[in-house]
Amino acid sequence: MRALRDPIRLIPLLFLAAILIGTALLSLPIATAGEDAAPLLTALFTATSAVSVTGLIVTDTPTYWSPFGQVVILLLFQIGGFGIMTAATLFGLMAGRSFGLRQRIATQVERSRLETGDTASVLKLVLAITLVVEGLVALILTLQFAFSYGMPPGEALWHGVFHSVSAFNNAGFSSFSDSVMSYQSDPVILGPIMLSIILGALGFPVFQDFRARRMDWRRWSLHTKMTVTATLGLLVAGFAAMLAMEWDNPATLGPMSLGSKILNAAFHSVMPRTAGFNSLDVGSFEQETLMANYFLMFIGGGSAGTAGGIKVTTFAVLFAIVLSEILGRRDAGMFGRRFGHAVERQALAITALAGALVFGATTYIASITTLPLEEVLFECISAFATVGMSTGITADLPPSAQLVIIALMFIGRVGTITVATALALGRRERPYRFAEENPIVG
Amino acid sequence: MRALRDPIRLIPLLFLAAILIGTALLSLPIATAGEDAAPLLTALFTATSAVSVTGLIVTDTPTYWSPFGQVVILLLFQIGGFGIMTAATLFGLMAGRSFGLRQRIATQVERSRLETGDTASVLKLVLAITLVVEGLVALILTLQFAFSYGMPPGEALWHGVFHSVSAFNNAGFSSFSDSVMSYQSDPVILGPIMLSIILGALGFPVFQDFRARRMDWRRWSLHTKMTVTATLGLLVAGFAAMLAMEWDNPATLGPMSLGSKILNAAFHSVMPRTAGFNSLDVGSFEQETLMANYFLMFIGGGSAGTAGGIKVTTFAVLFAIVLSEILGRRDAGMFGRRFGHAVERQALAITALAGALVFGATTYIASITTLPLEEVLFECISAFATVGMSTGITADLPPSAQLVIIALMFIGRVGTITVATALALGRRERPYRFAEENPIVG
Ligand SMILES: [K+]
Numbered sequence: 001m002r003a004l005r006d007p008i009r010l011i012p013l014l015f016l017a018a019i020l021i022g023t024a025l026l027s028l029p030i031a032t033a034g035e036d037a038a039p040l041l042t043a044l045f046t047a048t049s050a051v052s053v054t055g056l057i058v059t060d061t062p063t064y065w066s067p068f069g070q071v072v073i074l075l076l077f078q079i080g081g082f083g084i085m086t087a088a089t090l091f092g093l094m095a096g097r098s099f100g101l102r103q104r105i106a107t108q109v110e111r112s113r114l115e116t117g118d119t120a121s122v123l124k125l126v127l128a129i130t131l132v133v134e135g136l137v138a139l140i141l142t143l144q145f146a147f148s149y150g151m152p153p154g155e156a157l158w159h160g161v162f163h164s165v166s167a168f169n170n171a172g173f174s175s176f177s178d179s180v181m182s183y184q185s186d187p188v189i190l191g192p193i194m195l196s197i198i199l200g201a202l203g204f205p206v207f208q209d210f211r212a213r214r215m216d217w218r219r220w221s222l223h224t225k226m227t228v229t230a231t232l233g234l235l236v237a238g239f240a241a242m243l244a245m246e247w248d249n250p251a252t253l254g255p256m257s258l259g260s261k262i263l264n265a266a267f268h269s270v271m272p273r274t275a276g277f278n279s280l281d282v283g284s285f286e287q288e289t290l291m292a293n294y295f296l297m298f299i300g301g302g303s304a305g306t307a308g309g310i311k312v313t314t315f316a317v318l319f320a321i322v323l324s325e326i327l328g329r330r331d332a333g334m335f336g337r338r339f340g341h342a343v344e345r346q347a348l349a350i351t352a353l354a355g356a357l358v359f360g361a362t363t364y365i366a367s368i369t370t371l372p373l374e375e376v377l378f379e380c381i382s383a384f385a386t387v388g389m390s391t392g393i394t395a396d397l398p399p400s401a402q403l404v405i406i407a408l409m410f411i412g413r414v415g416t417i418t419v420a421t422a423l424a425l426g427r428r429e430r431p432y433r434f435a436e437e438n439p440i441v442g
Numbered sequence: 443m444r445a446l447r448d449p450i451r452l453i454p455l456l457f458l459a460a461i462l463i464g465t466a467l468l469s470l471p472i473a474t475a476g477e478d479a480a481p482l483l484t485a486l487f488t489a490t491s492a493v494s495v496t497g498l499i500v501t502d503t504p505t506y507w508s509p510f511g512q513v514v515i516l517l518l519f520q521i522g523g524f525g526i527m528t529a530a531t532l533f534g535l536m537a538g539r540s541f542g543l544r545q546r547i548a549t550q551v552e553r554s555r556l557e558t559g560d561t562a563s564v565l566k567l568v569l570a571i572t573l574v575v576e577g578l579v580a581l582i583l584t585l586q587f588a589f590s591y592g593m594p595p596g597e598a599l600w601h602g603v604f605h606s607v608s609a610f611n612n613a614g615f616s617s618f619s620d621s622v623m624s625y626q627s628d629p630v631i632l633g634p635i636m637l638s639i640i641l642g643a644l645g646f647p648v649f650q651d652f653r654a655r656r657m658d659w660r661r662w663s664l665h666t667k668m669t670v671t672a673t674l675g676l677l678v679a680g681f682a683a684m685l686a687m688e689w690d691n692p693a694t695l696g697p698m699s700l701g702s703k704i705l706n707a708a709f710h711s712v713m714p715r716t717a718g719f720n721s722l723d724v725g726s727f728e729q730e731t732l733m734a735n736y737f738l739m740f741i742g743g744g745s746a747g748t749a750g751g752i753k754v755t756t757f758a759v760l761f762a763i764v765l766s767e768i769l770g771r772r773d774a775g776m777f778g779r780r781f782g783h784a785v786e787r788q789a790l791a792i793t794a795l796a797g798a799l800v801f802g803a804t805t806y807i808a809s810i811t812t813l814p815l816e817e818v819l820f821e822c823i824s825a826f827a828t829v830g831m832s833t834g835i836t837a838d839l840p841p842s843a844q845l846v847i848i849a850l851m852f853i854g855r856v857g858t859i860t861v862a863t864a865l866a867l868g869r870r871e872r873p874y875r876f877a878e879e880n881p882i883v884g
């Protein structure tokens with residue numbers, strides 16, 4: 001009952017409940033296409049991947065799962081995406097009384113003027129945006145599948161809706177066995193998916209700012225300015241890196257026309273933001289492309305949206321601190337504002353915990369398998385940042401490694417700090433402060 | 443002339459001068475054992491590796507270089523180690539007037555009560571410790587080489603002195619072709635080397651505290667407490683990891699007796715601290731052992747000593763911040779003291795710059811070679827943290843990759859912040875502060 005009064009404990013519990021219900025449904029014999037019911041680990045892995053909107057899979061979605069199973073997966077990632085969009089915001093509204101991190105989140109939410117929306121208005125706005133974006137994208141995809149590829153209407157609608165919901169929620173699940181690789185030269189398929197992913201990954205606070213202040217840059221909150229700028233910067237950087245690093249790769253961009261090269265480099269600059277579809281074979285990426293993807297996936301997308309990773313604002317705060325340190329300035333900040341001490345420490349803690357988690361998981365999986373380190377690291381970052389891209393090793397991982405991936409997806413979605421704080425809750429703030437003393441660092 | 447008034451610019455320039463003089467000396471025909479003089483890149487690489495006390499090599503030290511060349515290398519790493527011990531401290535004493543980072547360093551040095559020593563006393567103490575430790579270790583090694591291994595007295599003395607100086611300065615150069623692998627079962631050789639490395643890696647401020655306050659823990663500065671505790675913690679963790687991960691490896695600990703297993707695991711728990719000798723074949727390490735070494739090497743040793751890496755105090759500050767964030771506490775700190783905002787930001791900036799540097803270098807070298815990513819990453823961390831261990835790829839790297847390694851060794855030794863600040867110097871602090879506003883992070 002304590003959890004119910006304590007919103008920071010409530011979020012992990014709600015996600016856990018959704019995962020357990022999903023696991024139960026996917027364990028039913030009716031959920032699989034074949035005779036046998038799915039093994040428990042397969043059902044748990046798939047449910048976690050769906051609720052956490054990651055998209056890593058241990059079985060081929062369209063052939064292993066029955067229509068019922070696929071609808072369950074669709075509902076799970078819709079619920080997961082909607083849940084994260086609203087939970088982070090509502091949580092901020094509810095947590096106004098408490099200390100420490102909770103207080104800070106509340107303060108930030110307040111500063112971003114989210115207090116103007118109450119619970120009902122938050123839910124209404126999230127629902128409206130979700131329905132409009134998913135509806136429009138589903139319509140375009142369905143028409144294209146039906147008219148350009150000659151699919152029967154029902155089939156076209158199913159694939160259109162599945163990919164549209166999967167895209168806006170950054171889920172990365174596909175109802176095709178080869179993700180969207182068969183459509184790698186079709187901008188009418190890839191374009192709407194990309195746009196929908198970017199919108200979903202901006203996060204709810206940005207939408208609310210858009211609604212309240214329209215497109216007037218000067219009136220936007222610092223959070224919106226930073227999210228939009230960092231997102232654009234990372235998209236451009238990712239696009240340039242993909243184009244330069246894969247240009248000659250005979251297994252990816254190499255044999256393509258210039259137009260297709262640009263389309264697919266653009267598509268794969270959006271994927272680490274953290275959608276997880278693929279129009280290229282990720283397993284054939286060059287080593288340096290994997291490195292660039294480590295970086296982009298780890299950062300992820302916007303806060304309180306469907307994206308994962310440490311979030312673009314977290315990265316931007318760290319970047320500003322490093323810059324101010326190099327320039328010898330007293331304050332770190334952006335766009336004519338300085339950051340508070342609390343948000344700086346929070347950004348550091350989030351990044352350090354994320355790094356430690358990925359490092360630990362990679363070391364463990366490397367020690368129990370003989371898989372190449374770069375593929376294990378890719379898999380762990382993809383799981384933690386709820387990206388869902390894979391070099392193809394997911395299904396080959398031993399059970400204990402799959403359990404580690406499940407834990408990464410869950411913690412990555414719920415938030416390292418949320419999980420850690422929930423575990424540590426109940427400690428009291430000291431009633432006094434220690435004297436300041438500083439070590440020499442560096 | 444501006445550099446002379448500006449100590450933060452002076453340090454990189456002095457190191458650069460030492461490297462250039464070393465390169466010139468090693469380019470002389472007399473420096474090589476063979477007929478031809480060393481190519482410029484080989485001389486530059488070796489001089490940088492020696493002055494930065496790294497120990498990465500592109501040629502076999504005892505067979506490629508003449509006795510003259512080997513004495514030059516010995517002098518270069520002695521000068522490099524002595525230089526870092528004194529420079530960081532003197533620099534702190536000189537920089538009392540300036541702004542930003544420089545002010546902070548000065549403040550920290552003051553808080554650590556280093557102001558009690560003037561320039562002459564700093565030099566005298568460093569010299570005394572160096573002579574005593576190097577002399578004692580050289581004596582033990584020489585006697586052991588002469589009496590247990592039947593070396594002629596001159597040869598025993600040469601190898602004893604070379605390894606003793608190399609150990610205390612954390613240089614990692616060896617006058618044997620296989621480092622100390624031939625002595626992997628001899629605690630009389632490995633033991634003194636280990637102790638000397640640990641002492642050198644503690645850093646000068648710790649020595650000064652030891653002298654001023656003897657072994658009275660309660661009177662030690664926070665810096666000394668943190669350095670000693672973190673060093674011990676990392677040694678124990680490294681020892682446990684080496685023992686567990688390499689226990690069964692037929693190419694390393696596998697075939698050894700229990701005593702030798704323990705001795706070599708202990709030796710290799712000290713090496714990432716950042717000495718760089720090896721009693722085991724690093725190229726045969728398991729993947730998970732490489733991962734553990736990434737972590738330990740990146741952290742490195744104590745500040746203002748002969749060790750590299752981001753330093754144990756930097757790591758400890760980050761660790762304390764994460765912990766306080768999880769517990770929802772207002773202040774981060776250790777041992778009944780809280781850290782100032784400035785040192786927290788400095789620790790973050792040092793770590794982020796180090797990470798970015800290693801990441802960028804690894805991506806570049808991975809893109810121009812077909813070497814396994816885990817070996818490239820190992821090489822880059824080893825260079826940046828001036829460790830000097832290698833999986834054996836150094837000599838096979840193309841020239842541009844060797845230049846990148848040279849840059850990593852230089853920046854790693856002089857300090858990321860020092861280099862970045864030196865480049866950015868001349869900017870002015872704003873005369874006003876912006877209003878505070880915070881984004882939502884995580
Ligand atoms: K995803």
Ligand SMILES: [K+]
Pocket residue numbers: 495496497612613614716717718828829830
């Ligand atoms: K070294």
